[in-house]
Amino acid sequence: MLTKPLLTVQEVADLLKISDDTVREWIHDKSLRAIKFGREWRIVARDLESFLNARANRPEGDGP
Template sequence: MLSKPLMTVHEVAEVLKVSEDTVREWIHAKSLRAIKFGREWRVAVRDLESFLNAHANRDPTTG
C-alpha cells in the first residue's frame, strides 16, 4: 500500500510554481523520477522531496 499519494504533473507544477512543460522536461531528463500510467505521468511525494533536496543550494541542517 502506498503511504503517500502519487501526484500528477499538474499538481507538481502547481506546488513548485513552474509550468507543466518544465516538470515533463525534468521527467524526460530523468532528473525527476516518475511513473507512467498510459499517457500520464505520476510522481511519488517521496521522489519529489528527493528531487528538491538534491537541487537545494544549502544544507537544511546548518540553518
C-alpha cells in the first residue's frame, strides 16, 4: 500500500529547515494533512508536496 515511509514532524522540519513547532502549528491549523498514531504525527510525502505546491508563488512548471 505505502511505497514510501511516513514522515515524522522532525523529518519535515529538517527537510524544510524550520522548527518542528511550525510544522505542528500547520497540523493543528489543519493546513498540513497528518495522521496521528498515539501521541505522534506522521505526514505522507504526497500531502507535504501538495501543501508546498499550494503555497508556491509561481505555478508549477512555470520556468524562469
